Amino acid sequence: MSSPASLVAFRYGCGLPLTQGAPTTPDAMLAALQGPDEMARRFPVMSYDWVHERTSEIAQNKKAAKTDPDLLARQKTVDEELKREGFRALRATIARSIDAPDALRERLLAFWADHFTVSSGAQARSIASYAFVEDAVRPHLSGQFGDMLSAVVHHPVMLLYLDQTRSVGPNSAKAKRRGGGLNENLARELLELHTMGVGAGYSQTDVRQLAELLTGLTYDARRGYAFQPNLAEPGPEEVLGKSYEGKGEAPIRAFLAELARHPDTARHISRKLAVHFLSDAPDDSMVAAMAETWQRTGGSLIEVYGTMLRHEAAFAGSAAKARQPWDFVVAALKGLGLTGETVMNWPRERLVEVVLAPLRAMGQSWKNPPGPDGWPEDIESWITPQGLAERIGWAMRWPAELVDPLPHPKALAETVLADRASAATLWAVVRAETVAEGVGIVFASPEFNRR
Amino acid sequence: MMDRRALLRGLGAFGCSAAAHPFLTTVTLAGTASGKGLGDQRLVVIILRGAMDGLDVVRPLGDKDFATYRPTLGKAEHLELDGFFGMHVGLSGLHPLWAAGELAFVHATSTPYRDKRSHFDGQDLLEAGTGPDLPISQVRDGWLNRLLQSVPGLKAETAFAVGRQEMRVLRGPAPVLEWAPDTAVDLSPQAQLLLEQVYHDDALFQSAAAEALLLGGAEDMDMAAEMDPAKAMRQAKRGEAGRVAAYAAEKLRQETRIAAFSLTGWDTHKAQGKRLGQSLRQLEQVILRLKADLGPEIWGKTTVLAMTEFGRTVAENGTGGTDHGTAGAMLAAGGAIRGGKVYGQWPGLSEAALFDRRDLMPTSDVRTWAAHAMRGLYGFDRTLLQSKVFPGLEMGDDPGLIL
Known part of the structure; x- marks a missing residue:
């Protein structure tokens, strides 16, 4: 059995040697997570606003961009800038992991970035996916899960990745004029991957109704993120046995808040955290305790981490996982x-x-x-x-x-x-x-x- | 250099014979040993990444509009195929195969991918084998893997993904072996011996390392090369594609029935005259290497399908190349095909006949050719192919590509 210090470094950190001042007890680790985000300050990563500023100009002149030599040159510069910042963000991600005294923060970031996977294919090396994590995940690492979920679901990169930008309410103003239809992708993954888990208590009808509820949520490279009422399916929608109705985003936000606290969500993500940090077959009592904390606190992540780290299994057992x-x-x-x-x-x-x-x-x-x-x-x-x-x-x-x-x-x-x-x-x-x-x-x- | 001899030595150091090695047992002997599974036919799927210009590889010289779209590319040297189509000289080494009925093309074919023309999305769709009704991000496996999922008594080594490129087409729950023959772990004998000790008590690491040595052992070639410097030189010159083909052939001579790998270098936006020739030469070498290494008997039971994510614009652009288009061509080779023919319905090149007034119009779904090949080779049920392997596909009549 290895010492607490090496367990902290391997299981909850980025390896040995521990950085100067690294916390090694659960209380100190949790306190560090709630302290200032020194690494984000020292090794900054661009936000998506920066990306949007650069891409919207070209998107606004889509036609001209094909022929206008100035715009063509501008496009080239922008592409190169996005790439450059992508490489810079990669360096920063490594640098943070190496230097961080509170390496658990970087490990949690990787966990949540994977939980809310976005893969941008052609732009895999561009800044977009880093910006997504920086904007929507990092600020909420130790906050309420509901806030992280909402930020993720509203982020342009997620809206693009899971095709929400293509989803049009079948009876919306836009569909009536110009056609278009529902895309269920975001709705499905939201339930299956991001919250309740596959096989949990939801049906295909829930997915469909949720997809209708989410219509209006979109991102447009010209105008940026906006709720667009002309895409929205006229309500009400019934999801998971509850009816949501109202103008604009309010019903979506209300639903996400419910979903974040749902018992299936609590269980699914508690287990996933334990699987990621401890073992593919984690201690059931640990998972149950985490899920209980989740429900009691309405999804306070710092509290859930606390229950995990203070559980007797947290510093016991063998090295059953691989470093990815x-x-x-x-x-x-x-x-x-x-x-x-x-x-x-x-x-x-x-x-x-x-x-x-x-x-x-x-x-x-x-x-x-x-x-x-x-x-x-x-x-x-x-x-x-x-x-x-x-x-x-x-x-x-x-x-x-x-x-x-x-x-x-x-x-x-x-x-x-x-x-x-x-x-x-x-x-x-x-x-x-x-x-x-x-x-x-x-x-x-x-x-x-x-x- | 890790090789099979080293492995056997290594296993000796572990104090057990190869046959009794626990990991070798689970991998190489998994499934039934009755020889059920896929039978004897071999299928090689090559993904040509970057969008091959079908119109330059198989030129419709008999189409009256072709020359106007391709004032320079269309005039380059070619080999006669059937009086209407001519073949790029980059494949000249395959011309004897054409004559022998072991080489065919399918023209004006494409995946259901339309309008966006992104390499990554196009390749994802090609390998997932799904239609436009299913968002690609919801498809976790590739069509070859879904085919394998239906094979009774599947062995792990039945299918092999070769090379460094990830082969999404083989990804999924059915077991598939993967190896990049260029994974050269240059270990000194001493380092290897020491690692064997370090892994000795960790079964997972021990078996993974042992299997790595086994997979990495292109031992016959290497041993021969040690004795013959000229041969060693030829091996080194063969390049990664050649080594991938040689490795695939070696596996196909044994238990493997399906192999997949990819070739890159098809995105010819400029200087296509030179670049496409290089890429085709590579494809030609790969096919000739497969034929030579498999030997006449197995080559006779082999089908090679080379497919690409989409075709390229009908008109050449201002930089001596072509841009992303829609329909393209597929190449088929092997002793199991009915070659010497350009399959597919030719849509013509008049402006009205083009897709989006710029691209070759697709007249067939590339998946139908793959589906009929799998049906012809392995006798798979049509319903299975149309529902599970290629959900929603309408296969239509058998075009007779497989003998």
């Missing part, structure tokens, strides 16, 4: 002693060769998960022949290119594995023929790849 490829790379960079500032100065090519290309080869094409259900959780999905071979390859190759001199393999094992190091690993690292291979064995070891 992203966590693997970040923990290795941190373990090698790189700082956020160093990563912020990396050119694009370095990010591609050290982070993006290896992540893809390890099975985690960054910011481009296979579907709205995000990345798999089970260890078997990650420790595959291909995945492990790529991790070994990374471990053997990149440390030597990133730090000079390399740490002594034994010292590195003590730093990044601490009391988790197995006898076999400690035996092996000092028998490697080169320092680089010794370092590689540390990072390729099961102890480093499990959490």
Whole structure:
């Protein structure tokens, strides 16, 4: 059994060594989460408003943009700016994880970013998906789940990703004039993935009614986010046994508030948190306690985290999960002693060769998960022949290119594995023929790849 | 270099034989051993990422409007196919296959994807195999995987996704093996030995590493190459596509029945004359490599389908290339097909016949060709193909592509 400090670093953090001043008790970890967001200040990421400002100009002149040389040039500049900020945001995401004393915040951010997956395909490397997380998820990490849910559902990137921008109420003013119809995508994922969970107590009729309720919620690249009454299906709609009626967004907000507190939502997300942080088969009493807290507090996330961290299972049990490829790379960079500032100065090519290309080869094409259900959780999905071979390859190759001199393999094992190091690993690292291979064995070891 | 010899040595170090190795048992012997499953036919699906210009690969030289749209590209050298169509010289090495009835094309075909012309969305739809009525974000698996889900006694190695590109077409609950032959873990013998010790007590890591060694073992080739420098040179020159094809062939000679991989380099917005030729040369090499490595008997039971997300504009653009369009062409090869023919209904190129007045009009859904191929090769039920594998597809009459 490993010490609380290494458990904090592996299970709830971004790896060892713990950053100076890192909290190691549940109370201190929770207090840090509620403290100032130092990392967001130090390594800023653009908001979607910034994206919209740049893209709306071209969207407003769509016709001219095809022929007008000035606009064409402007489009090119904007594309390049979006890309540039996307790379900057990637650097910032790594830097925050490496430098954060309250690394749990970055881990929670990754959890919620995956829970509310948006994958922007062609724009996978652009700023959009980072901006979404920065705007809609990060401010609400420790607040009320209902606020996060509302921010997510109103965010342009989510509205675009789940086709809400195409959804038109069948009896709306717009449908009557120009046709168009309902798109159920957001409504379905909202229930299936974001809140109640697949197989929970909702029906296809609920999905349909919810899709009608959501009409009017849209984003337009020219005008930005707005509730557009001409798209809205005339009410009332009955979802989950309750009727919602009224003008504008009020009924949507009322429904989201209910949904956020729903017992199925409480259970589904409590379990998902426990699965993510602890085990694919988490302790039932922990999940039940978290769900109880959720319902009692109306979805106060800091309270739910508190129940998880103070439960007896929180610091017990074995390392049953895999570090996902992203966590693997970040923990290795941190373990090698790189700082956020160093990563912020990396050119694009370095990010591609050290982070993006290896992540893809390890099975985690960054910011481009296979579907709205995000990345798999089970260890078997990650420790595959291909995945492990790529991790070994990374471990053997990149440390030597990133730090000079390399740490002594034994010292590195003590730093990044601490009391988790197995006898076999400690035996092996000092028998490697080169320092680089010794370092590689540390990072390729099961102890480093499990959490 | 990890290879099979090293693996066997490694397993020796674990103190057990290959046959008794727990992970090898679960993977290579999963499913029934009765040889049910898919039978003997081999299917290779190649996704051509970037939108291949079907009009340049299989040129409708007999269409009176073609030359006006393609003043430069249309005049480039070609090989005669059937008096109406001519083939790009980038595929000249396949011309003997055409003559032997082992090469065919389908023209003016496309997925149901319309109007948006985004590579990523187009590829997603092509690989998901769904129609426009189902939002792509709700489809979690690919059509080849949905086909596998219906195979009784499926073994893990029945289907293989080869190469570094993610193959959505094979993604889903049915077990599929994946390997990129370029995953070269250059471990010294000592490092390998040490890792074996480090993984010794962790069954998951031990088995994943052992399987990685097994998959990575293109051992016969490597051993031969060690002894023959000229051969080693040829291997190095083959490039990733060639290694992918050689690896796929090796697996198809054994238990694998379906293999999928992708080739890139088709997005020819400019200098198409040169770039398309390079990409076609690569495709040609891949097919010739498959034919050579599979040998006459297995090649005779093989169908290769190369499909792309959409075609390109009928008119060439101002930079010697073409832009994103709609209908394109599919290539079929192998001893199991009825080749020497350009399939599909030709829509013509008059302005009124074009899609959106700019693109080749689709006259068939590319999924119908795949569906009929799977029916012809493996005898799958029409209802299953139209409901589960390609939900909502109307297959229509058998075009007779499969012998």
